[in-house]
Amino acid sequence: MNKLYLDETKEQAISLSRRLDKTSRVKPTIAFYSYLNKAAIFAESFNEKRAMTLFELNENVGSYIAQPLSFWIEYDSRKRRYTPDLLVKYKDGTYKFFEIKDSKGASCQEFKAKFSIIEKIFKEVVGTPIELLVRDEIQPGKSSANQDVLLQFRSIKMRKKLNYKIKLDFKSTKQTLLDLFDVVKLHKQKTSYAMAMLSHNEFTFDLTKMITHSTLLQVIESEA
Numbered sequence: 001m002n003k004l005y006l007d008e009t010k011e012q013a014i015s016l017s018r019r020l021d022k023t024s025r026v027k028p029t030i031a032f033y034s035y036l037n038k039a040a041i042f043a044e045s046f047n048e049k050r051a052m053t054l055f056e057l058n059e060n061v062g063s064y065i066a067q068p069l070s071f072w073i074e075y076d077s078r079k080r081r082y083t084p085d086l087l088v089k090y091k092d093g094t095y096k097f098f099e100i101k102d103s104k105g106a107s108c109q110e111f112k113a114k115f116s117i118i119e120k121i122f123k124e125v126v127g128t129p130i131e132l133l134v135r136d137e138i139q140p141g142k143s144s145a146n147q148d149v150l151l152q153f154r155s156i157k158m159r160k161k162l163n164y165k166i167k168l169d170f171k172s173t174k175q176t177l178l179d180l181f182d183v184v185k186l187h188k189q190k191t192s193y194a195m196a197m198l199s200h201n202e203f204t205f206d207l208t209k210m211i212t213h214s215t216l217l218q219v220i221e222s223e224a
Helices: 046-056 109-126 143-151 160-170 177-186 191-199
Strands: 030-034 039-043 061-066 071-075 078-082 086-090 095-101 130-134
Touching (some): 030 046, 039 061, 046 061, 046 086, 046 095, 071 109, 095 109, 109 130, 143 191
Parallel strands (some): 095 130
Antiparallel strands (some): 030 039, 086 095
16 A cells, blocks of 8 residues: 655645545546656646646646545535545655536535635644645636647756757747747757756746747746
């Protein structure tokens, strides 16, 4: 049985083993490769998969696990099984559970009432917070599609000194993605390296609009 310890100094740990084929009415159908976890994982919904993409591109996230645990809660005079969507481990050693909904699901009064109970359980019993992640709010417009594109370049290793030189030269250009392609070529790198720099948050741009050659980029300052 695999276990993930929320705090190695605590006497108890939360079991993260779960038989997805027995505990879910809908079997996971979306295969997703996680660069953070260095393994293929499964998502039960597109909302869940899109959230995974978001965390993959978050420099503060160390790893995460889907469908981490299940337990019974009593709500509206009925016992119901509850399973959070994700458990995320941050690089600073902290953990947080996430429930992922679209705006329609999050605004449902029944869900709001149930989630208030769930929040209390995680705070008082589990000891690790849970947060509601409304996908439409954190991934507006074309954000999700752009993140899918950037994730393809996530495996390309970054060279800190080279990135510093590229960004220094890039500041003297018109600062579009096409300009960045020209700069990385001067440094004898392929255009894929430029995309990897975006994937590793060396630049920011308007995620709500689909990225093109004319997309304006802004350098995120860093030391050599």
